[in-house]
Amino acid sequence: MASDSTPRYTVPGLAVQDAASLIEMLQQRLNSLNDLHLTLKHVHWNVVGPHFIAVHEMLDPQVDRVRAMADDVAERLAALGGVAYGTPGVLVEQRSWKDYSVGRADAIAHLGALDVVYTGLIEDLRAAVRTAGETDPATEDLLIEQLRDLEQFQWFVRAHLETAGGTLSTADAPTEAAAARKAADR
Structure with missing residues (x-):
């Protein structure tokens, strides 16, 4: 991999240095999405128990959308000259x-573990939206669209973890493994 990520050209109206950033x-977004895609498939293949079919079938549309997000990010990266x-x-x-x-x-x-995974991903994506918003509205728009979808996916996950009173079984879990234990114990 090239150590210099400065492109030789970029989209009109954007400085090459801004494009490099x-x-x-x-x-990093591409890495996160590729990792999420593989993690979701891993869960899809390894989920068991009474909620198996609901979770198994809930994850495939998420996998498909996350793969499409990765493609969109990779294509935007290439359009910027990277x-x-x-x-x-x-x-x-x-x-x-x-x-x-x-x-x-x-x-x-x-699902408890995925809640923590989605939280980390969404927090990083929100920071990326702010960064992109400073220089490039097209990239910002792409990331905002993905943020909406990922937040919806986390909502789907959290619906399984939430009590009728609105408490998440994974509240304050510092790691995915801790969240998995807390969710399983409820």
Whole structure:
């Protein structure tokens, strides 16, 4: 991978230096989305228990949309003059988070862990929206659309974890593994 992410050209009206910052940020978004896609499929394949079919079937549309999001991010990155690195090696080398650690588990445990995964992803995406908004409304718009979808997916997950009184079983869980345990124990 090239150590210099400065493009030789970019879209009209955007400085090359601004494009370089956006490219770097979008590469992290691409890594996050590729990781999420694989994590969602992992859960899809390893979920068990009485809520199996509901969770199993809920995840496939999320997987499809997340894959489309990754494609949109990679194409925007390329339009800005960058190179979209989508290999597993780059993802693992550049990510700042640990691999999803829950294996075969009850549906509610997986959903608890996914709640934490979505929270981290959404927090990072909100920061990326702010960054993009400073220089490029087209990239900002792309990210805002993805933010809406990811927040909806987290809402779907949280609906399984919420009590009638509005309390999340995963509240204050610091890690996905802790959230999985808290959700399974409720």
